[in-house]
Each structure stands twice: as structure tokens, then as C-alpha cells.
Amino acid sequence: MAHEAIQAELSRVLAEMGAHEAEVQLERPRDPTHGDVATNVALTLARSLKRSPREIADELAAGLDLVRAGVEAVEVAGPGFLNFRLASGAVASVLGDILAQDERYGRSDVGAGRVVMVEFVSANPTGPLHLGHGRQAALGDAIASLLDWTGWSVSREFYYNDSGRQMELLARSVRARYRQMLGKNEPVPDDGYQGEYVKDVAESLVEEVGDRYVEDDSAEALDAVRAHAVRMLRAEQDRDLADFRVRFDHHFLESSLYEEGRVDRTIQSLKDTGLVYEKDDAIWLETSRFGDQKDRVMVRGNGQPTYFLPDVAYHMTKWERGFQRVINVQGSDHHGTVDRVRAGLQALGLPAGYPEYVLHQMVRVEKEGEEVKFSKRAGSGMTLRELYEEVGVDVTRYFFQMRKPDAHLLFDMDVALDQSDKNPVYKVQYAHARMCAIFRKAKLDPNELTSGDADLAMLGHELERELVKELADFPGAVERAAREASPHVLCDYLEQTAGAANSWYHAGNPSRNPELAVLTDDADLRAARLALARGVQVVLRNGLTVLGIDAPDEMIRDEPEDEDA
């Protein structure tokens, strides 16, 4: 690649100038008049070399020998940037790599096969998944996929609590509905679950056991109701996720921590550290020694552990299962627990900063300018399923991924339902479909296309050069999105690349501009441009695949129904 040759040559000349350890960053200038590749190394070295940036840049430019790297011109610009203009062949050579690597183009090995766990969704089985879970599902799945693409060995995990107070409340709510169905007047508890789905659970309970629990107030009976509700609601969540194209490698039950004695053992381990003390009948851990705002109670005065303890016990199992790197995807309303869980783990000898967290802000849905709030089924906010059944899985996933997790997300239903390029998902998918259309028209199977003997140097037009450079940026975009655990980086990249592809495609409309058409009579030009079309197709398809979104071969619009019949 030209980049490596330029980098090496810059390092060589810099060493002659006395800057041996200088780190050289190459970038693609926004403005094409600034060349194909640029570096600000002269600016960054000005201080240490005690010379003006322009002077350093001039000396570098004079000393560089870049003919073999395919550089046609070097110029010093602005405050001291070095701009390189490449020969067309050097720019387009990346297409050979793209076509050869095909579905692997964009993958890298920075993870070197190390294991990483991504824990996400982790909803308790008290009802249908809501939009916050949806954002987590889309983000967590994409982050896991990005890590996979960058060479990590990824495990997706779902953690849930199947016992405890909320579960008991759920059981009481179901039991009340169940008894109502069988003619007994028993109200749902005031702080219980009010959604329609509770009636569905109660109904299936009637089918399964008849009136067995109508008069039975025993703990065993309530336990059986709880178990039935958990089974039903877990199954519903699994369906919601499966239809959203999200799957997990492992589900972890909080109850197993108690059954296996892990909570008790964690208490003992923490006591053994000597960082534990008694106050007001409770047992406290000195979490403030590890950056928490204050110490935390781990065992209450009544002898019951606080939730903090199973959290620590659970994360210890992650470490013990060999996951030296863990990313937890959670709503930002959980951020208060981050410091204390880490502190508990540090007390037990785990490294600071374990685990990592991606905390996302809340989701707001708007339709025709009005906020959509209510779901009858959930008894509260809109459910994930209600959303994606209305606008589609591809659109829902993309919208959840296209904003950085830190930002509040406005989900605009009017844009989501729009089937034009106003909708960024369709913009990207349609650019892909356009490339497919070219191959259909040419009666070629794109999968059998190689850059082979195509003369890629013929791709000299500005639109072609820009598009090729855009394609060359794909692996970097994947790598950065993975490093920052930020799928939106890839969304931005795909929208920009789709825009460049659309510009090129339309400039080559045969009726207007035959000299830029792909399917031209000039066989050599045609081969080179087919390679470019294939490159676009591969990059867009791979990018969408990383995000778990379809890359259709053709776009079929829903026809509006006849309104004036």
C-alpha cells in the first residue's frame, strides 16, 4: 500500500533530521484539493525540534523519495501540512484487495483471538422488553460483532434475576389476575404489574392448572405461580430478541449464585480482606478506598445480603471463567452501581476498571411531533416488539445504533417509516441495491468478479478517486468503532460512503453522461468500473452485516394503498 511506503519514507527522513521516535499519522484530507494523503507531522514536531512547522515541512518534502510509493506530487500547504497526490493506479489498487478478501474485507486481527464477554439486555423476567432494552440489544449485538470483526473471541451473555422481591410482586400480580378469571374478586397489588400481559400469563395458568391455586395461599403455591410466570415471560423475551435478530451464547441466573453458595463465599472472601467492618448491626465494605463515594452495606441488619453482593459474586464468575475483558451494556440509570461493583472487585484483587461499561441514555419516540408514551400491553412505555413490528427490524436496529450511546436518542417515527433516502437505512441499502442492479443489467455474477486484468489506473475521474478512497477507509472505520465501542462511527461511515456511491452512480447515468457509465463499450474501462461497483457492493454489504442489518439486492417499496378508489 502507498500509505505504508509513505510512512516508512517519512520516518527515514525524519530520523536524518534528528526526530527518531516521531509518530507519523497519515490522514485523508476532507478537501480533495489537499491531495489524497496528508500528514501534520511537521506541526507536531515544531516544538521538540524548535523550528517552524513550514521549515520542517519544506525540508521533509525535499528529502522524500516517493516515486515507488506511487506519489505524483508532494506539496507543503497551510501552516505546515504535507499533502501527497497519488497516481490513479496507487489509489485504486485497494480494489484488488477488496475483491480478493470479499466477505472478509474489513476484518482485522487487533484482538489477536483474546476472549471478551459482552453482557447486555439482562432484563428481569417481569414483562415484555421495552425500548431501553431494545437500544441495549442493538448496541450490545453490534459491539459484540465489531469485536468479532477485529479479531476478538466474543461471548454474548444475558443475566437475569429469577427470584427476589420483584419476582414475588410479579407472582402476586399474576395470582390476582388468575383468581379474577376464576370469579374471585382479588385486586392486583397497588405496586404490582398492571400491564395486559399479566392477564395472558394468568390465562395460560388457568389452562395449565385449572383452579388449583384459587384458595391456596401457601408459599409453595405462590412459588409455582412465580415459576410459571418466569417461564412464560422469559419465552416471550426470547421471541422478542430472536425476531430482533439478537442471540446469546449464555444466560446466567442470579438464583444460581445463591444455590451454588457463591454469595456466601463472596461474603467470606470480602471479610478475609480486612476491609470489612460492622456498624449499626450491618456489615460494611470500605468501597470508598477504591474510588466509591462512600462505603456500602453488604449485609443488612436483618442478615440479608444487599444486591451489591450478588453483583460482585456474578462478576467474579466472569473473571473466573477466563474473561479478562468484559463490557457491560446498560442504561445510564445504572451508573451509580459502576463504582461500587468495581470497588468490590478491586477489594478481591481484580484490576481497577474491571469491567468496562457502555452506558446509554434514554430513548424517546416521537410521531408527528408528539411523544409516544403508552402501551396497553406493557401498562407503561411502548414495547420493543411494538416498535419493530411497525417500522421493521432493520430500521429499528439502525436507529438505535446510529447515535453514540452517551447521547439521548430521539426515535422519529416519521423518518423511520419513510421509504426514501431521508431514511438513512434505506439510503445505505439502496446504494447497495444499485450496484446489484448494474450487475443484473450486465448479466454478470458479481461473486465471480475479480479485479484480474482490469487496469484500475483508468479510474482517474475525481468521483471515482474519492469513492475508492472512501472504500479504503472501511477497515479503519470498523477498527475505530470497535475500539470505542461505538457502532455509530460505522453508521456515519456507511452513510457517507453510500452518498459517494450515489453521486458516482448518477454521474454515470448513460442518458446524460455516457462517458462515466459503468456499462460502457470500452472493455477496459468497463472492467475497471465493474471492479469499483463490486468494491462498493462488498463494503456496504459487509458494513451492514456487522450491524446485523440486511443488504438487499433490490429495493421493493411498499405501494401505498389506493386511497381514492
Place this chain on the structure above:
RNA sequence: GCGCCUGUAGCUCAGCUGGAUAGAGCAUCGGCCUUCUAAGCCGGCGGUCGCAGGUUCGAGUCCUGCCAGGCGCGCCA
């Protein structure tokens, strides 16, 4: 009161370790269909980067203080 996140064009948002005249989409205005699908493309309009200081050759980006919004601060999970 304390902590975390956010504040960039009318709207929704990008802006990687501080670097070239601050970008995109939508909205709005003006052009372009005998097509490799116009579900599109080209161009125009539009910004005191919340406010005030500071560091720097250079600040949307770093530091300090303030203002506004969201979330969290329990022997609840």
C-alpha cells in the same frame, strides 16, 4: 448539596490523540428523468460550537467557574 452524561445550523446529529475556510441529513429555495431503478443527483440559504475566563503558534476539542436539561445518590433491585 454531591456525582455521571448532554448542550454545535430552524430540527436531528457527526467532529478520532487540540491542527487547514466547523461537517452531514432533514426543512427551505433553485436546477436535472428517451435511466446502469429520479426510492436519486447537482447547487443556494443557514452556525457568537450554552456563557465567561485561562493554557497554546493554534481550542468545538484541554483547564477553571457559572447556566440549562437528563440520570443517579437507601440496611430497594
